[in-house]
Amino acid sequence: MTAADPTTRDARRRPGISVRVRITATVAVLVALALAGAGAIIYALESARLENAASAQADQEIAEFRQLQEKGKDPNTARPFASVEDLLVVFLQRNVPSDNELFSAWIDDESKFESTSEHSGFSRSPEFESVVRQHLRKGGEELFDSEVGEVLVTVQPVQGTRTGGALVVVTFLDDSRGELKELIETYTIVSLLSLGLITALAAWQAGRLLSPLREMSETAREISETDLSLRLTETGNDDITSLTRTVNDMLARLEASFTNQREFLDAAGHELRTPLTVLRGHLELLDAHNPEEVGETRALLLDEIDRMSRLVNDLILLTKSARPDFVTTGPVDLGALTDLVLTKARALGDRAWVDDGTATRTVHLDEQRITQVLLQLADNAVKHTVPGDTIAIGSSDEGERVLLWVRDTGHGVRPEDRERIFERFTRSTVLRGDDGFGLGLSIVRALVEAHGGTVHVEDADPPGARFVVALPAATTGSASGSSSSTDLPPDTGHADTIRFEAVRPDVEERPWPAS
Known part of the structure; x- marks a missing residue:
C-alpha cells in the first residue's frame, strides 16, 4: 500500500461552498422568484383589467352612438338625420374621446373624419384601414399590434337610404398601460432593494445559526486523547x-469511558503487579x-498463578458484558430458579439457609x-x-419488574460504601483471609445491567444486608445468540469472585467488532 498523495489529502480537506453561502443563495433565489412571480401576476391581472375596461369604454361609446341614431335629431333641422354623414359628424362634435381614444367616421369604404387626438392620422394607416374594412358590414372588435403599440378597434356599422358608413372607436392600450408600467418599474426597484436586504439578513x-457548528468543529479539533473535558x-x-x-x-460519555478505561487498566496493572513480583x-x-524447596516453591507459584487466572477471567467477563451477544434470554420459571439457586448455595458455607419467598x-x-x-x-x-x-434467598413479582x-x-454495609462496593477493585470491609480482587460485585452489576436491570444494597430486617436485583419482567436481552463456551458455571469454592476455567488454547475465540 502506497502513501496517499499529500495534494490529494489537501484537496479533501479544502472546503467547498460553505453552508452559509448555500443557505444565503437559496434564500436569495427563492425570494427573487417569488418577487418576480408576484410582479408578473400583477402585470397580467392589471393588463387584463385594462383591456376589459377599454372594451367596456368602447361599448359605452357605441351605445351612445346608437341612442343618437335612434332618438337623436339633426340640430340644424330639428328633424331626424337625413344622411349617415350628418349623423357621424354630429356624434364627433358632441363626444370628446378620452386621452387613449380616437373616433373615426367612415363613409362607404373610406375614412372621412376623425377626432382630434395625439394619434391623429392613425386612421389613414394601411394596417388600420385593413382591419376596419373587415368589419364594415357586420361590425365587431379586434385587437392587434401596430406601430404605436397594441390597439383595440371597435366598429359599429350604420346604413342610410343612399350610403352606408361606420363609427370606429380606436383604443390605444399602451397609453392605458402607461401607469401600469410606471407601477411595475416602481415595484421592480422596491423588489431589488427588498431582495438585497433579505439576502443580507x-x-x-x-x-x-451555524456558529455552534463552527464552534463544534473547532472544539472537535482541540479535543485530544488526554483532554476530553472541553x-x-x-x-x-x-x-x-439540541x-x-x-x-x-x-x-461526557466518551470522557467517562476513557476515564473508566484508564482507572480499570491502572487497577488491573496494580493487582497483577503483586503476584508477578511474588513469582519473580x-x-x-x-x-x-534442593528438591524440598523446589516443591514448596512450585506449590506457592501455582497458587499465585491460580489467583492471576481468576483475575484475568474476571476481567475478560467484565469486558464481554458490553457485547450484544453476552446475554442469551429464554423463558425461565422464576420460582424454580430461586429454589435451584438456594439448593446450590447451601454448599457455599455452614449457614442457616432460608427460603425468603418465591414468585x-x-x-x-x-x-x-x-x-x-x-x-x-x-x-x-x-x-x-x-x-x-x-x-435468605427470595424473589417476588411486582408487575412490570421482578425482584x-x-x-x-451479617454486619451489613456502611451507607457511604453502598454504591462504591459495586465499582471495580473496590471493597468495603476486608476480612482476614480475603484474597479477592474486589471484582465480584462489579461483575454482578455488569451481569444485571446486561439484562437491563439494576442492583443495590439496603438494610435488612433482622439487621444485616439485603442485596436486591430488579429486572424488567419482559427482559429480552441484547441478542439471541448463544453465550460463549468459555463462560462456565461458577466455582462455588471461592469466597470472593466466581472462578472460570481458562480459555482452551485449541479453541479460537471470535473477536467482537470494535471490542
Missing part, C-alpha cells in the same frame, strides 16, 4: 441547541538443587447469568457472616 441569520456552549432552545446538547452528552522473587531465590411467574432472562449473580451475592454473604448466621434478593444477618 439571511446571510447574518445563517451565520448566527464542551460546547449551549444557547437558545432550537434544533442546533444537537449541541447531544454532542456534549456524547463527549521466588524464582530468583529458588535453589534448584410464580415465567420471565425471559439468561438463566445461567442470573444464577451466577445470585450465587456471587450468596458467596459474598458467606464471607461477611459466621456459622449460624442466616442467609430477586440475597439477605444475610
Whole structure:
C-alpha cells in the first residue's frame, strides 16, 4: 500500500461552498422568484383589467352612438338625420374621446373624419384601414399590434337610404398601460432593494445559526486523547441547541469511558503487579538443587498463578458484558430458579439457609447469568457472616419488574460504601483471609445491567444486608445468540469472585467488532 498523495489529502480537506453561502443563495433565489412571480401576476391581472375596461369604454361609446341614431335629431333641422354623414359628424362634435381614444367616421369604404387626438392620422394607416374594412358590414372588435403599440378597434356599422358608413372607436392600450408600467418599474426597484436586504439578513441569520457548528468543529479539533473535558456552549432552545446538547452528552460519555478505561487498566496493572513480583522473587531465590524447596516453591507459584487466572477471567467477563451477544434470554420459571439457586448455595458455607419467598411467574432472562449473580451475592454473604448466621434467598413479582434478593444477618454495609462496593477493585470491609480482587460485585452489576436491570444494597430486617436485583419482567436481552463456551458455571469454592476455567488454547475465540 502506497502513501496517499499529500495534494490529494489537501484537496479533501479544502472546503467547498460553505453552508452559509448555500443557505444565503437559496434564500436569495427563492425570494427573487417569488418577487418576480408576484410582479408578473400583477402585470397580467392589471393588463387584463385594462383591456376589459377599454372594451367596456368602447361599448359605452357605441351605445351612445346608437341612442343618437335612434332618438337623436339633426340640430340644424330639428328633424331626424337625413344622411349617415350628418349623423357621424354630429356624434364627433358632441363626444370628446378620452386621452387613449380616437373616433373615426367612415363613409362607404373610406375614412372621412376623425377626432382630434395625439394619434391623429392613425386612421389613414394601411394596417388600420385593413382591419376596419373587415368589419364594415357586420361590425365587431379586434385587437392587434401596430406601430404605436397594441390597439383595440371597435366598429359599429350604420346604413342610410343612399350610403352606408361606420363609427370606429380606436383604443390605444399602451397609453392605458402607461401607469401600469410606471407601477411595475416602481415595484421592480422596491423588489431589488427588498431582495438585497433579505439576502443580507439571511446571510447574518445563517451565520448566527451555524456558529455552534463552527464552534463544534473547532472544539472537535482541540479535543485530544488526554483532554476530553472541553464542551460546547449551549444557547437558545432550537434544533442546533439540541444537537449541541447531544454532542456534549456524547463527549461526557466518551470522557467517562476513557476515564473508566484508564482507572480499570491502572487497577488491573496494580493487582497483577503483586503476584508477578511474588513469582519473580521466588524464582530468583529458588535453589534448584534442593528438591524440598523446589516443591514448596512450585506449590506457592501455582497458587499465585491460580489467583492471576481468576483475575484475568474476571476481567475478560467484565469486558464481554458490553457485547450484544453476552446475554442469551429464554423463558425461565422464576420460582424454580430461586429454589435451584438456594439448593446450590447451601454448599457455599455452614449457614442457616432460608427460603425468603418465591414468585410464580415465567420471565425471559439468561438463566445461567442470573444464577451466577445470585450465587456471587450468596458467596459474598458467606464471607461477611459466621456459622449460624442466616442467609435468605427470595424473589417476588411486582408487575412490570421482578425482584430477586440475597439477605444475610451479617454486619451489613456502611451507607457511604453502598454504591462504591459495586465499582471495580473496590471493597468495603476486608476480612482476614480475603484474597479477592474486589471484582465480584462489579461483575454482578455488569451481569444485571446486561439484562437491563439494576442492583443495590439496603438494610435488612433482622439487621444485616439485603442485596436486591430488579429486572424488567419482559427482559429480552441484547441478542439471541448463544453465550460463549468459555463462560462456565461458577466455582462455588471461592469466597470472593466466581472462578472460570481458562480459555482452551485449541479453541479460537471470535473477536467482537470494535471490542
